[in-house]
Amino acid sequence: MKKILLLGLWATSIVAFAQQNPAAVKYAATITEKNLKDDLSILASDALEGRETGKRGQKMAAAFIAAHFQDLGLKAPVNGSYYQPVPLYGSAAPTVTIKTGTTELRADEYVSFGGSDTGGPVTLPLVYLGAGTAEELAKVDVKDKAVLVALDPTASMMRNPTLTAVREKGAKVIFAIVEKAEDFQRFSGMARNFRGGGVSLRKPAGGAPNAFFVSTETAGKLFNTTYDKLKKSAGAKVAKVKPAQVSYSVAVSAYEVKSENVLGFLEGTDKKDEVLVITAHYDHIGISPNAQGDKINNGADDDGSGTVGVLALAKAFAQAKQEGHTPRRSILFMTVTGEEKGLLGSEYYSENPVYPLDKTVVNLNIDMIGRRDPQHKDSAPYVYVIGSDRLSSELHTLSETTNKTYTNLLFDYTYNAEDHPDRIYYRSDHWNFAKKNIPIIFYFDGIHEDYHKPSDEVDKIEFDLLAKRTQTVFYAAWEIANRDGRLVVDKAGK
Numbered sequence: 001m002k003k004i005l006l007l008g009l010w011a012t013s014i015v016a017f018a019q020q021n022p023a024a025v026k027y028a029a030t031i032t033e034k035n036l037k038d039d040l041s042i043l044a045s046d047a048l049e050g051r052e053t054g055k056r057g058q059k060m061a062a063a064f065i066a067a068h069f070q071d072l073g074l075k076a077p078v079n080g081s082y083y084q085p086v087p088l089y090g091s092a093a094p095t096v097t098i099k100t101g102t103t104e105l106r107a108d109e110y111v112s113f114g115g116s117d118t119g120g121p122v123t124l125p126l127v128y129l130g131a132g133t134a135e136e137l138a139k140v141d142v143k144d145k146a147v148l149v150a151l152d153p154t155a156s157m158m159r160n161p162t163l164t165a166v167r168e169k170g171a172k173v174i175f176a177i178v179e180k181a182e183d184f185q186r187f188s189g190m191a192r193n194f195r196g197g198g199v200s201l202r203k204p205a206g207g208a209p210n211a212f213f214v215s216t217e218t219a220g221k222l223f224n225t226t227y228d229k230l231k232k233s234a235g236a237k238v239a240k241v242k243p244a245q246v247s248y249s250v251a252v253s254a255y256e257v258k259s260e261n262v263l264g265f266l267e268g269t270d271k272k273d274e275v276l277v278i279t280a281h282y283d284h285i286g287i288s289p290n291a292q293g294d295k296i297n298n299g300a301d302d303d304g305s306g307t308v309g310v311l312a313l314a315k316a317f318a319q320a321k322q323e324g325h326t327p328r329r330s331i332l333f334m335t336v337t338g339e340e341k342g343l344l345g346s347e348y349y350s351e352n353p354v355y356p357l358d359k360t361v362v363n364l365n366i367d368m369i370g371r372r373d374p375q376h377k378d379s380a381p382y383v384y385v386i387g388s389d390r391l392s393s394e395l396h397t398l399s400e401t402t403n404k405t406y407t408n409l410l411f412d413y414t415y416n417a418e419d420h421p422d423r424i425y426y427r428s429d430h431w432n433f434a435k436k437n438i439p440i441i442f443y444f445d446g447i448h449e450d451y452h453k454p455s456d457e458v459d460k461i462e463f464d465l466l467a468k469r470t471q472t473v474f475y476a477a478w479e480i481a482n483r484d485g486r487l488v489v490d491k492a493g494k
């Protein structure tokens with residue numbers, strides 16, 4: 001009896017503490033399955049060709065988002081524009097030639113992962129260094145030379161300690177022997193996939209010394225012998241191998257890629273200098289020319305779902321403002337570009353913020369919220385919540401409380417574990433805000449079988465779940481925007 005009475009009191013006090021705000025409920029209700037579906041059917045249609053950064057489909061998506069912000073009467077915050085230009089660089093596959101004496105190596109006789117531009121052919125003496133042991137390194141002067149050396153087959157090929165040791169001695173270029181044929185084959189495949197398509201914020205510059213990976217046959221060929229014979233001169237005998245000569249050239253060409261973040265700003269009232277930033281990335285991975293059948297990666301979930309979520313949030317707050325419920329703090333709705341190329345749009349914003357970062361109170365980032373992962377096939381409506389407790393205990397408490405008060409989703413913190421091997425905390429745009437000590441929450445639905453595939457389509461989206469999750473973000477934003485105190489950063493974050 002007593003126990004029940006106590007429980008009863010406890011429940012009453014919770015209800016009193018977490019009373020629903022009728023205005024919040026009213027505007028959350030503007031986030032509907034229908035609106036989300038209408039917008040997503042456009043953003044994730046084949047016409048947008050997978051929204052690859054810098055490509056036509058990405059530009060079409062940007063125009064669609066900007067028009068939406070304009071319709072809502074949001075301020076265009078970048079000198080009167082909704083676009084923040086994000087200048088990027090693409091690099092084509094480098095052109096490499098390697099000659100031994102007068103014969104040019106065939107492309108399948110070595111593996112190159114790019115490297116720095118040589119500005120024309122370079123001819124150098126090529127010395128043989130065996131397996132690059134300390135003894136061998138002491139016997140052969142490698143400084144400013146081309147060096148043929150066998151990699152330690154038990155270590156990672158790319159980060160091989162032998163490569164490091166030879167570079168430290170000042171070698172100009174390394175011909176690294178991959179002794180196992182299957183390793184060489186695997187490397188060739190990796191290099192084929194690596195060629196072209198890279199995009200970065202900084203102009204690709206020379207820097208890393210060049211290294212080419214060669215098979216044992218090619219190693220022999222470089223010294224006009226066989227690898228078996230060459231290998232006999234190991235240890236102290238390496239110094240006796242007469243240097244050969246090699247010519248090589250690497251031409252790296254970079255080109256500009258024009259892309260843009262799309263921003264819409266809603267000004268607050270008495271605390272308008274403080275800004276919440278709500279983000280989703282609107283770019284995706286474009287077209288897969290080698291895919292069987294459907295080649296367009298529609299990215300309905302990744303991150304069409306987050307993008308239409310941001311559009312719906314902007315609409316809800318804009319309507320609240322029109323009807324006299326302007327939030328106290330300002331809100332920047334920002335869909336970013338270049339996420340799939342390495343979180344580039346959000347990194348650019350964090351380095352070139354439109355509103356000062358020291359006045360930026362939170363980043364709520366949404367990346368994939370329209371599906372279920374296999375772990376939650378039959379679960380209650382859920383969302384993975386990541387990062388809420390890393391920088392601000394207040395934010396975490398607020399996020400928990402508003403969820404319990406309003407949408408009551410199952411919050412799954414699996415990916416928030418600091419030692420989780422998938423490192424999700426570092427893998428979407430919020431990370432560029434967390435890095436700057438701005439509290440963040442990342443909302444995510446997990447990894448499913450259509451992740452980064454043409455089958456990530458609109459008809460697989462669960463719109464009721466997408467609406468509920470978007471409303472959950474809405475309530476958190478509402479609370480953060482309207483509370484008296486700014487969220488306190490009281491934790492170190494990692």
Ligand SMILES: [Zn+2]
Binds near residue numbers: 302303339367368
């Ligand atoms: Zn994504």
